[in-house]
Amino acid sequence: AxxxxxxxxxxxxxxxxxxxxxxxxxxxxxxxxFWYVQYPNQGLQLLLKYLSGSTLVESxxxxxxxxxxxxxxxxxxxxxxxxxxxxxxxxxxxxxGGGNKLTFGTGTQLKVEL
Amino acid sequence: DAGVxxxxxxxxxxxxxxxxxxxxxxxxxxxxxxxxxxxGQGPQFIFQxxxxxxxxxxxxxxxxxxxxxxxxSSELNVNALLLGDSALYLCASGAGVTxxxxxxxxxxxxx
Numbered sequence: 001a002x003x004x005x006x007x008x009x010x011x012x013x014x015x016x017x018x019x020x021x022x023x024x025x026x027x028x029x030x031x032x033x034f035w036y037v038q039y040p041n042q043g044l045q046l047l048l049k050y051l052s053g054s055t056l057v058e059s060x061x062x063x064x065x066x067x068x069x070x071x072x073x074x075x076x077x078x079x080x081x082x083x084x085x086x087x088x089x090x091x092x093x094x095x096x097g098g099g100n101k102l103t104f105g106t107g108t109q110l111k112v113e114l
Numbered sequence: 115d116a117g118v119x120x121x122x123x124x125x126x127x128x129x130x131x132x133x134x135x136x137x138x139x140x141x142x143x144x145x146x147x148x149x150x151x152x153x154g155q156g157p158q159f160i161f162q163x164x165x166x167x168x169x170x171x172x173x174x175x176x177x178x179x180x181x182x183x184x185x186x187s188s189e190l191n192v193n194a195l196l197l198g199d200s201a202l203y204l205c206a207s208g209a210g211v212t213x214x215x216x217x218x219x220x221x222x223x224x225x
Contacts, residue, residue, distance in 0.1 A: 004156075006156075032212050034214075036216075042218055042219075043118075043204055043216040043217050043218045043219045044157070044204065044206075044216040045216070046214070046215070049212065051212055090156050090157070092156075094212065099162070099169065099170040100145075100162070100170075100208070100210075100212070100214075101147065101159040101162060101170055101172065102147075102149075102157070102159065102206075102214060103159070104149075104156030104157050104158070105156050106154075106155055106156045107154075107155070107156050
């Protein structure tokens with residue numbers, strides 16, 4: 001079955017420290033990969049996506065993620081977090097050939113503390 | 115551009131009742147997908163509509179049905195509500211395989 005695993009349900013981190021949120025997906029021939037962010041009582045906002053080409057993708061607010069095909073991973077990183085980064089982060093996958101539905105992980109709550 | 119809009123934002127229903135949720139896609143988008151997000155969980159795909167037809171469906175019972183109108187807006191209907199149907203229902207629109215812009219969601223509480 002196609003699945004996405006986010007091993008860490010919560011990640012506490014101090015402001016200005018680096019952070020990595022982990023995401024693994026079940027193996028498939030071809031995938032599109034996404035990270036979404038959800039603030040309290042809001043919908044999902046696209047943070048970044050990998051479709052093809054360079055395996056390292058970046059967002060406008062300093063996050064980056066690297067597609068690793070051999071490890072079927074798409075971990076999200078930020079070198080220095082800010083209080084405003086506190087939110088729920090969801091990794092999602094589109095398995096090509098299976099339509100374009102998003103399969104989501106269970107989410108990681110990032111809590112940035114002073 | 116108003117983005118994806120959903121209505122209502124919140125509602126409370128009683129077990130056994132029926133509910134209709136509405137979604138207006140982002141301008142220029144012709145595909146609408148619906149997701150259910152239970153508390154503390156990731157969104158789960160319900161179904162997708164394109165050209166007024168259900169194109170793909172997730173593992174949800176027939177109590178969940180939908181419709182897409184000629185202007186691409188969409189409705190999600192849930193019959194015979196159960197307590198377990200309480201969730202945030204998210205609508206996403208797109209114009210291609212890799213596009214998905216989400217609305218703010220409708221919080222459904224079944225009592």
